[in-house]
Amino acid sequence: MRKVVAPDYTVFEHVKRHVEAVKTAIREAIIPESVTCSYPKERRKMPASFRGYLIFDPDRCISCFGCAFICPANAIRMKEAEDGRYYPTIDYGKCIFCHFCLDSCPEGALKPTKIHDVAYRDLDRMLTLTEEMIEPPEIIREDKRYVEYVIDGRDLHLRRVDGEDELLVDLPPPSKVERIASCIDPESCTGCRICEEVCEHGVIRSSVEEDGVRMVIDSERCTGCGLCVKECSMRVLRLVRR
Amino acid sequence: MTGTVEALINLMMADQVAIPLLDPILNILYGIPLLGHLLALILWKPLFAALICPGFATLGGLLMLLPWIERKLVARIQWRIGPHEILPQMGGVIQLLADSLRFLFQEVIVHRDAKQPYFLQFPVLSFIPALLPLLFIPAGTIIAIESPYGAQIVLAMVTLFPLFILGLGWASNSRFAYIGTVREAFVYFGYEIALIVSAFAMIVLYGTSDPLAISGMQQVPGIILNPVAALAFFIASAMATSRLPFEIPEADQELAGGPHVEYSGILFGLIYVISYEKVYILSGLMTLLFLGGGSGPEIRVLGDLSGLIWFILKTLLVMIALIALRAIYPRYRLDQALRIGWNPVFTLSTIAVGVSLMEVLLL
Amino acid sequence: MGGLLEWKVRAPDKPMKDRLYFDGLKANVIDTGLCSRCLTCACICPVDGIRVVDDKVDFPDREERCRDCGACIRVCPRFDYRPKYGMGDYLEFTAARSKRFSGQDGGMVTEIMISAIEMGMIDRGLFVGRDERWRPQVFHLHDSSQLEVGTLSGTKYTFATVLKELKKAVLLTRNGVGVVGTPCIVSGVRKLQMEFPLFRDRVRLVIGLFCTENFHYDELMSFLEKKGIKPEMLIKTDITKGRFIATMVDGEVKFKVKELEEILPSGCSVCTDFTAVESDVSVGSVGSEPGFSTVVVRGKSAEEVIAYIREKGYAEFGEGDPGQLDFLIDYKVGRFYVKTKDDKD
Numbered sequence: 001m002r003k004v005v006a007p008d009y010t011v012f013e014h015v016k017r018h019v020e021a022v023k024t025a026i027r028e029a030i031i032p033e034s035v036t037c038s039y040p041k042e043r044r045k046m047p048a049s050f051r052g053y054l055i056f057d058p059d060r061c062i063s064c065f066g067c068a069f070i071c072p073a074n075a076i077r078m079k080e081a082e083d084g085r086y087y088p089t090i091d092y093g094k095c096i097f098c099h100f101c102l103d104s105c106p107e108g109a110l111k112p113t114k115i116h117d118v119a120y121r122d123l124d125r126m127l128t129l130t131e132e133m134i135e136p137p138e139i140i141r142e143d144k145r146y147v148e149y150v151i152d153g154r155d156l157h158l159r160r161v162d163g164e165d166e167l168l169v170d171l172p173p174p175s176k177v178e179r180i181a182s183c184i185d186p187e188s189c190t191g192c193r194i195c196e197e198v199c200e201h202g203v204i205r206s207s208v209e210e211d212g213v214r215m216v217i218d219s220e221r222c223t224g225c226g227l228c229v230k231e232c233s234m235r236v237l238r239l240v241r242r
Numbered sequence: 243m244t245g246t247v248e249a250l251i252n253l254m255m256a257d258q259v260a261i262p263l264l265d266p267i268l269n270i271l272y273g274i275p276l277l278g279h280l281l282a283l284i285l286w287k288p289l290f291a292a293l294i295c296p297g298f299a300t301l302g303g304l305l306m307l308l309p310w311i312e313r314k315l316v317a318r319i320q321w322r323i324g325p326h327e328i329l330p331q332m333g334g335v336i337q338l339l340a341d342s343l344r345f346l347f348q349e350v351i352v353h354r355d356a357k358q359p360y361f362l363q364f365p366v367l368s369f370i371p372a373l374l375p376l377l378f379i380p381a382g383t384i385i386a387i388e389s390p391y392g393a394q395i396v397l398a399m400v401t402l403f404p405l406f407i408l409g410l411g412w413a414s415n416s417r418f419a420y421i422g423t424v425r426e427a428f429v430y431f432g433y434e435i436a437l438i439v440s441a442f443a444m445i446v447l448y449g450t451s452d453p454l455a456i457s458g459m460q461q462v463p464g465i466i467l468n469p470v471a472a473l474a475f476f477i478a479s480a481m482a483t484s485r486l487p488f489e490i491p492e493a494d495q496e497l498a499g500g501p502h503v504e505y506s507g508i509l510f511g512l513i514y515v516i517s518y519e520k521v522y523i524l525s526g527l528m529t530l531l532f533l534g535g536g537s538g539p540e541i542r543v544l545g546d547l548s549g550l551i552w553f554i555l556k557t558l559l560v561m562i563a564l565i566a567l568r569a570i571y572p573r574y575r576l577d578q579a580l581r582i583g584w585n586p587v588f589t590l591s592t593i594a595v596g597v598s599l600m601e602v603l604l605l
Numbered sequence: 606m607g608g609l610l611e612w613k614v615r616a617p618d619k620p621m622k623d624r625l626y627f628d629g630l631k632a633n634v635i636d637t638g639l640c641s642r643c644l645t646c647a648c649i650c651p652v653d654g655i656r657v658v659d660d661k662v663d664f665p666d667r668e669e670r671c672r673d674c675g676a677c678i679r680v681c682p683r684f685d686y687r688p689k690y691g692m693g694d695y696l697e698f699t700a701a702r703s704k705r706f707s708g709q710d711g712g713m714v715t716e717i718m719i720s721a722i723e724m725g726m727i728d729r730g731l732f733v734g735r736d737e738r739w740r741p742q743v744f745h746l747h748d749s750s751q752l753e754v755g756t757l758s759g760t761k762y763t764f765a766t767v768l769k770e771l772k773k774a775v776l777l778t779r780n781g782v783g784v785v786g787t788p789c790i791v792s793g794v795r796k797l798q799m800e801f802p803l804f805r806d807r808v809r810l811v812i813g814l815f816c817t818e819n820f821h822y823d824e825l826m827s828f829l830e831k832k833g834i835k836p837e838m839l840i841k842t843d844i845t846k847g848r849f850i851a852t853m854v855d856g857e858v859k860f861k862v863k864e865l866e867e868i869l870p871s872g873c874s875v876c877t878d879f880t881a882v883e884s885d886v887s888v889g890s891v892g893s894e895p896g897f898s899t900v901v902v903r904g905k906s907a908e909e910v911i912a913y914i915r916e917k918g919y920a921e922f923g924e925g926d927p928g929q930l931d932f933l934i935d936y937k938v939g940r941f942y943v944k945t946k947d948d949k950d
């Protein structure tokens with residue numbers, strides 16, 4: 001165990017430090033710096049990777065449930081749409097903006113925005129349906145300039161720049177380790193072929209032969225979405241690194 | 243009947259606040275019955291001191307302004323903005339007005355276990371030690387009660403403050419209030435002696451404790467004559483106000499909120515201003531003892547008001563210094579504060595007495 | 606573990622051409638009265654569609670949901686039925702009474718399972734508990750504190766859906782799973798293990814119970830109610846020396862087991878396995894003094910657990926007498942012949 005001991009200053013050093021502190025205070029009182037951003041009149045410029053509200057592209061979604069599955073706050077529920085497929089809905093009352101969903105989406109159907117300030121009338125409305133997620137959420141903008149924080153040497157400074165910050169970002173989908181589905185225990189496979197049915201891209205194929213079923217995964221086309229892995233009743237499928 | 247009134251008016255006219263600039267106007271006003279009498283009454287020095295300056299009106303004005311100055315100043319030092327939204331054109335000056343309105347309309351909750359009569363009385367009573375000392379502090383030549391023991395009386399009154407705070411903590415009858423109360427008592431032990439001894443050093447130096455005489459004697463201000471005493475007195479006052487570096491009884495971040503946790507509404511408002519009252523009185527005393535009271539280059543046309551203005555300006559300066567400490571130092575722990583009170587500050591104040599004695603003997 | 610991108614699944618021959626595998630199972634096992642209701646098929650079914658309807662195993666919406674993979678046929682212990690009988694091989698025949706737990710007899714089933722969990726051999730055991738109406742319910746036992754409900758040990762003479770839970774247990778487990786069950790359940794587990802390596806590795810301890818017969822819940826309850834026994838009042842049921850003993854809050858009712866023959870399920874009447882010969886350890890009441898459980902150790906894993914119990918002194922060991930079992934073994938074999946002869950007639 002290490003004990004923390006107060007530094008052993010001499011009286012002179014003490015006085016010096018007090019004088020320094022008072023000097024700093026006087027300096028700041030006369031010519032103050034400021035780090036306060038007067039939102040909403042100005043807005044802090046967020047990095048493009050800011051984790052704000054999400055937009056959703058149903059054409060890309062393969063209903064893999066990955067987002068709902070990974071959501072640590074249980075904010076994402078899959079809802080059946082008219083075309084019989086399942087799309088995510090996000091309850092922003094629960095969402096913690098970790099963007100795990102976005103990172104886990106194998107098809108890049110979820111996109112980030114820098115929007116973080118949406119007001120709701122009540123809790124129920126915070127449940128954002130799929131249709132409402134296609135367009136970015138509507139916000140009122142009063143900001144005429146944006147603010148950047150710059151660190152030079154020891155100090156943090158505020159830089160104000162006129163103009164509006166673009167809140168919609170165009171980021172490529174996050175890069176991830178490429179994975180493909182594969183069978184780890186072929187003997188335990190029941191041959192139920194549910195995997196074939198759920199695969200969006202027709203990567204898993206089966207053919208019934210004389211004495212059994214032959215299963216093939218087309219590794220070239222497998223996107224590693226994990227749908228089959230999740231559906232496999234015997235859990236013999238697993239995602240492995242390509 | 244009319245004789246006595248006449249005599250009284252003559253008495254008052256003999257001791258009026260002299261303002262040469264306004265003399266022509268005043269002379270006309272004096273001629274008007276009733277209004278003239280009223281004016282004479284108000285401008286009667288003792289009453290002027292008690293009611294206007296340094297007394298009630300000034301105190302009230304400062305209480306409205308001081309928290310704002312504090313917030314604004316501390317915010318500046320700490321790179322923030324401070325009160326802003328209420329009257330933004332003027333930097334939110336009337337923030338405290340809004341706050342006090344809120345206090346006024348909030349419900350005063352007297353909880354079941356409180357010792358009710360005392361609980362209600364103490365916040366109001368605590369205005370006594372705030373107002374009485376002001377009668378003995380001269381603003382230039384204007385003073386309410388002249389007394390050869392003025393300085394001691396002010397000190398005695400100031401050291402009465404904690405008694406009322408202990409009282410309201412006790413009347414709250416809640417464990418959180420008790421904790422704050424006990425801590426208040428501890429801090430009180432820490433600064434009291436140093437405060438009195440350093441003031442005593444100055445009284446020894448001047449050889450009198452008549453406030454008017456003291457301010458008259460300082461061709462060279464006391465802070466130069468005995469800087470050690472000034473330092474000790476300043477630190478002790480900072481402790482006495484129990485504000486941020488020594489905000490030990492309240493300690494919002496760790497405790498529930500000091501002796502007055504149970505208070506709400508206007509009663510809380512009254513307690514809230516106690517510490518500002520203390521700041522004002524101790525700064526006044528400091529100005530008197532160390533900064534020459536109302537002395538300064540005299541502005542002829544203003545007459546008595548010239549000394550008053552100097553006094554207020556100096557007091558304001560001391561107050562700002564006391565307030566700014568909040569932005570510079572973090573809070574000391576209780577034991578550290580006691581150690582500071584008994585070790586360096588007490589030593590400083592005794593040294594100050596020695597310095598005074600030496601100067602008296604040598605000069 | 607690497608992966609395979611191409612593999613082959615062996616499918617059994619279709620018993621009924623152009624029909625679903627399950628239809629074949631139904632025709633060959635369920636409808637012929639061979640089904641023991643062990644629910645091994647329900648355990649393996651990938652779409653989880655097999656369930657008990659009117660005391661019979663069925664797949665009601667198979668037309669839509671069945672994937673026709675044939676797994677049910679592969680694992681059914683009664684499809685291609687080869688009856689087991691006798692004492693089977695064993696390493697040790699003994700009698701014991703647990704010092705820590707009370708149970709039907711000596712509480713040894715509970716003791717063995719908890720000890721195996723304590724040893725780290727398994728991390729969950731499947732137990733059959735009950736609700737206040739004596740409906741059997743399957744529990745995943747993780748540690749002994751769960752036994753405080755008091756209804757987990759003790760025999761329930763009704764079919765339980767132990768194997769339906771087994772797949773879940775196997776997929777969730779980290780170390781291994783322990784199963785307790787009647788001989789038919791034990792056979793089902795072994796068949797599963799034979800067909801699917803998943804179960805081979807993860808089911809580490811199979812405790813068999815001696816069993817002459819078991820009953821359908823509704824039938825047994827209405828029978829007992831006719832006898833004036835309300836399930837809510839029941840504390841314990843037991844069959845000893847040819848008598849059914851129902852202990853209730855306010856007394857006891859005894860009657861001859863023979864009377865229960867009218868509700869004897871057909872699956873039980875074709876069963877000849879009294880001692881659960883395929884288990885790792887069989888436990889029962891015959892073969893030892895009252896208050897003791899007869900313990901027949903057959904497998905390596907069970908031997909380790911018993912050694913552990915001995916070492917810790919968790920149980921008191923007594924003398925077991927294999928001879929006493931002969932009567933019931935023979936009785937079951939006899940019943941099988943009578944039944945098959947009846948069927949032929």
Ligand SMILES: Cc1cc2nc3c(=O)[nH]c(=O)nc-3n(C[C@H](O)[C@H](O)[C@H](O)COP(=O)(O)OP(=O)(O)OC[C@H]3O[C@@H](n4cnc5c(N)ncnc54)[C@H](O)[C@@H]3O)c2cc1C
Pocket residue numbers: 707708709710711712713714715716731732733734741757758759760761762763764765767785786787814815816817818819820844888889890891898899
């Ligand atoms: C249907 C049935 C018939 C039996 N018939 C005989 C018999 O004829 N002769 C004989 O000597 N012994 C028979 N037994 C075994 C006996 O009743 C005791 O279960 C055995 O002696 C173990 O006792 P114990 O005190 O060691 O077990 P305990 O510690 O009391 O544990 C009993 C275990 O049995 C499990 N169990 C209870 N009911 C069922 C069920 N319906 N299906 C699956 N598991 C269940 C419980 O989950 C528990 O784990 C039978 C058991 C059953 C379930």
